[in-house]
């Protein structure tokens with residue numbers, strides 16, 4: 001079965017104006033689980049910034065270098081204070097570009113997208129040792145155990161900045177509704193009181209809802225199922241160096257197979273501000289559960 005999930009656009013700058021966006025709007029396309037792909041949207045490293053295209057700036061402990069705001073130290077990086085300041089400015093510039101991109105692309109979300117962390121991924125995907133649960137070479141939708149969202153949407157902007165022309169190779173999987181229908185029957189029920197305990201122990205940063213529980217179950221059951229990984233409907237797609245793409249990563253099944261050097265910006269969006277508020281994972285899961293999953 002072939003999947004039709006990539007939508008390509010010719011945009012080549014980070015500040016799209018209304019005339020460059022299809023009149024019918026891009027929000028509905030994104031919300032239907034497509035990947036918006038911009039083959040000519042390049043993030044440029046200026047002047048001597050190209051020296052940051054090296055693994056040497058990673059502190060070797062964190063997977064990514066993470067920008068969390070101008071007033072907060074850059075996380076996961078090592079180097080002299082001057083180098084770190086320049087690297088931080090670079091990642092911050094990408095963050096600003098990603099913000100102006102989504103502002104231009106998605107007028108319906110105007111004023112409602114909240115900027116999350118920005119990550120700079122210097123490590124090569126191939127040969128990375130990790131536990132199966134953290135293994136992003138397995139198809140999954142994003143759901144992070146320590147960071148429950150309660151149904152907030154995760155919108156991500158990715159840019160492949162590889163200097164040697166290496167693509168970022170992804171697999172994109174079946175529609176969320178099919179994925180959820182497949183694994184929901186195998187999911188455990190949330191334990192009464194467990195959300196309160198996890199929050200009080202500081203294991204979760206906020207209260208884990210029924211939604212977070214089931215998203216975690218889909219994430220884990222899907223990643224642990226070898227046959228599913230191998231045989232479920234999926235598409236291999238190479239994002240070339242110098243390209244960018246935008247996706248709801250809590251909805252689109254994805255896995256990364258190869259690549260090195262990528263920037264990524266996360267945005268959060270309340271589901272009520274979607275063009276179609278019923279299009280997100282929360283509504284699908286509530287339909288399967290037959291109850292509200294907001295608690």
Ligand code: SIN
Pocket residue numbers: 121136168249254255256262
């Ligand atoms: C992921 O979000 O699962 C990984 C994406 C990537 O590193 O390309």
Ligand code: FE
Pocket residue numbers: 136140141142249254
């Ligand atoms: Fe992911």
